Amino acid sequence: MSGVDTAIIEPPAPAPMPSSLRAFWRSFAENRGAVVGVCVMGVLILVAILADIVAPLSPIEQFREHFLTPPMWQSGGIGEFPLGTDDVGRDMLSRLLYGARLSILIGLVVVVLALTTGTVLGLTAAFAGGVADIAIMRFVDILLVFPSLLLAIVIVAILGPGLFNAMIAVSIVTLPGYTRLVRASALSELAKDYVTATRCAGAGTLRLMFDTVLPNCLAPLIVQASLGFSTAILDAAALGFLGLGAQPPTPEWGTMLAGALQYYQRAWWVLTFPGISILLTVLAFNLFGDGLRDALDPKLKR
Amino acid sequence: MIRFILRRVTLIVPTFIAITFLSFLLIRLVPGDPIEVRAGEHGIDPARLAELRHEYGLDQPLWRQFVTYEGQIARGDLGVSVVTHASVWDEFTTLFPATVELSVCALLFAVIVGVPLGVIAAVKRGSALDYGLMGISVTGASMPIFWWGLIMILIFSVALGWTPVSGRMSDMFFVEPWSGFMLIDAWFSDDQGAVRSAFSHLILPTIVLGTIPLATIARMTRSSMLEVLSEDYIRTARAKGLTSGRVVVIHALRNALIPVVTVLGLQVGSLLGGAILTETIFAWPGVGRWLIESIQRRDYPVLQGGTLLIATLVILINLGVDVTYGFLNPRIRR
Numbered sequence: 241m242s243g244v245d246t247a248i249i250e251p252p253a254p255a256p257m258p259s260s261l262r263a264f265w266r267s268f269a270e271n272r273g274a275v276v277g278v279c280v281m282g283v284l285i286l287v288a289i290l291a292d293i294v295a296p297l298s299p300i301e302q303f304r305e306h307f308l309t310p311p312m313w314q315s316g317g318i319g320e321f322p323l324g325t326d327d328v329g330r331d332m333l334s335r336l337l338y339g340a341r342l343s344i345l346i347g348l349v350v351v352v353l354a355l356t357t358g359t360v361l362g363l364t365a366a367f368a369g370g371v372a373d374i375a376i377m378r379f380v381d382i383l384l385v386f387p388s389l390l391l392a393i394v395i396v397a398i399l400g401p402g403l404f405n406a407m408i409a410v411s412i413v414t415l416p417g418y419t420r421l422v423r424a425s426a427l428s429e430l431a432k433d434y435v436t437a438t439r440c441a442g443a444g445t446l447r448l449m450f451d452t453v454l455p456n457c458l459a460p461l462i463v464q465a466s467l468g469f470s471t472a473i474l475d476a477a478a479l480g481f482l483g484l485g486a487q488p489p490t491p492e493w494g495t496m497l498a499g500a501l502q503y504y505q506r507a508w509w510v511l512t513f514p515g516i517s518i519l520l521t522v523l524a525f526n527l528f529g530d531g532l533r534d535a536l537d538p539k540l541k542r
Numbered sequence: 543m544i545r546f547i548l549r550r551v552t553l554i555v556p557t558f559i560a561i562t563f564l565s566f567l568l569i570r571l572v573p574g575d576p577i578e579v580r581a582g583e584h585g586i587d588p589a590r591l592a593e594l595r596h597e598y599g600l601d602q603p604l605w606r607q608f609v610t611y612e613g614q615i616a617r618g619d620l621g622v623s624v625v626t627h628a629s630v631w632d633e634f635t636t637l638f639p640a641t642v643e644l645s646v647c648a649l650l651f652a653v654i655v656g657v658p659l660g661v662i663a664a665v666k667r668g669s670a671l672d673y674g675l676m677g678i679s680v681t682g683a684s685m686p687i688f689w690w691g692l693i694m695i696l697i698f699s700v701a702l703g704w705t706p707v708s709g710r711m712s713d714m715f716f717v718e719p720w721s722g723f724m725l726i727d728a729w730f731s732d733d734q735g736a737v738r739s740a741f742s743h744l745i746l747p748t749i750v751l752g753t754i755p756l757a758t759i760a761r762m763t764r765s766s767m768l769e770v771l772s773e774d775y776i777r778t779a780r781a782k783g784l785t786s787g788r789v790v791v792i793h794a795l796r797n798a799l800i801p802v803v804t805v806l807g808l809q810v811g812s813l814l815g816g817a818i819l820t821e822t823i824f825a826w827p828g829v830g831r832w833l834i835e836s837i838q839r840r841d842y843p844v845l846q847g848g849t850l851l852i853a854t855l856v857i858l859i860n861l862g863v864d865v866t867y868g869f870l871n872p873r874i875r876r
Contacts, residue, residue, distance in 0.1 A: 385557065385856050386853050387813075389816075389818055394849055397568075397837050398571045400573065474684075481819070505696065514689070515686060518686045519681070
């Protein structure tokens with residue numbers, strides 16, 4: 241990571257060069273919350289990858305003689321279902337572990353979709369200028385006029401409910417942030433001498449865009465992407481909760497909460513655990529993103 | 543100043559037209575022909591279908607349909623609900639005060655609690671209290687509020703029985719709905735019980751909807767305060783021998799709140815988004831729940847009109863924030 245000036249609104253300040261990964265880690269690790277966030281993220285990603293191995297049971301198999309079994313430490317609970325079962329006798333723990341896989345997948349797909357589209361749009365706006373710039377930025381402004389959850393809901397209403405459509409909807413909703421960020425950083429880079437020099441050396445526009453300018457816009461983008469992960473997980477869970485995201489019996493955490501609505505007053509565990517899972521995951525990515533911002537943004541450095 | 547306002551107003555015209563275009567497209571993109579949806583499950587014979595399509599202008603080219611639609615909007619005609627056959631505009635204006643009441647209360651709650659927390663964290667920077675408050679605040683900002691609402695119901699309504707589970711008012715009371723704001727209407731009805739009922743129905747949704755703005759405000763106030771506290775004029779004020787409470791509240795906070803207020807105005811959109819979830823959980827009869835129900839009932843004219851109205855509202859509020867900010871800060875009028 242080279243020293244990148246992440247000032248967007250203000251004119252570029254001479255940034256100190258965080259010379260190596262080591263220097264980056266040192267300033268990152270100063271933020272204890274960020275380190276905790278990384279650890280939780282690590283566990284989540286491991287669980288997501290190893291869900292088939294760590295989950296004791298199938299996430300969708302229904303054990304007909306164990307409806308709403310409480311967690312094992314409560315009276316009536318049994319060791320076979322450590323966190324209890326839901327209304328059709330599915331093991332909560334296994335569903336939660338597979339849910340981690342879905343959430344990480346959702347975050348990944350949404351961020352990759354929004355990041356690539358937003359980068360292309362933002363770079364195009366910055367490089368083309370004129371009508372293309374105005375058209376792209378107006379389009380982005382219009383997306384921002386809708387409350388993001390409402391826009392996502394409308395998009396899902398058009399595409400039809402489902403996990404994949406929910407991911408597309410959330411990507412579209414988060415697109416404006418990336419586009420604006422890339423355009424603003426690219427514009428401030430375009431004014432610099434090294435870009436002129438590369439242009440004089442005969443580099444084509446595409447090369448200038450992706451090879452010369454983009455790497456120098458990465459720092460704020462990485463921060464935005466890591467925070468975008470948590471937005472994606474939260475919004476997709478909200479859509480699932482409203483019945484517009486993943487459909488039952490998919491063990492998506494938001495969808496699990498929607499399913500628990502009928503009987504959560506009798507069985508606290510079907511409500512508590514999926515919610516805590518969402519909260520912890522979103523929190524971990526937010527802490528990580530905050531830490532990244534502090535470490536990558538020299539202006540905020542102590 | 544007038545030129546500044548005029549320019550801002552002209553800037554929103556193309557945005558508004560684009561939004562009407564999107565909402566126009568919405569009803570054509572959703573699965574199902576509007577006439578077939580209206581015909582219901584019983585089906586319809588082809589001749590009658592063609593006749594209806596002609597009647598509703600659906601056989602016209604798309605651009606002409608759009609012009610017609612713009613004309614309808616200009617006359618305030620947003621169509622009728624497929625389910626209730628009431629005008630979308632009337633339904634919206636009936637339900638909207640409930641959403642405003644909830645949102646205003648949530649925002650007030652967020653400011654009243656969030657600003658002092660941010661100030662305390664900034665003044666005690668680096669202390670355990672600061673870390674604790676900021677830890678709570680980042681947790682609040684990460685909160686899935688649809689779950690948070692259910693947990694609150696489970697604790698305060700089901701286990702403790704302190705607050706009602708849903709709605710705006712207990713069935714035992716009736717108040718004349720002249721302002722649409724239950725708290726105000728109950729206040730003027732001179733019925734103590736009604737006021738208490740309205741208040742107890744409002745308290746949990748307010749906390750739930752206010753949680754994320756509260757966290758945002760606390761964090762922003764803290765960072766803004768930290769910046770202001772390192773200014774020269776604060777040192778001067780301290781050097782004059784003013785008490786530190788006076789320096790913090792009179793000198794620092796007033797300046798620190800400017801960016802907080804600006805961001806607050808621009809948060810209205812996310813507040814309305816949160817209202818969708820909060821209203822759904824608490825069966826709060828506002829526009830958020832209305833929109834969600836419209837999707838479940840495939841009542842697309844409601845979804846179309848409601849979305850258009852909310853987007854228009856956000857544009858107008860952003861415009862208001864812009865203009866207010868132009869008044870306060872002449873530098874941005876350029």
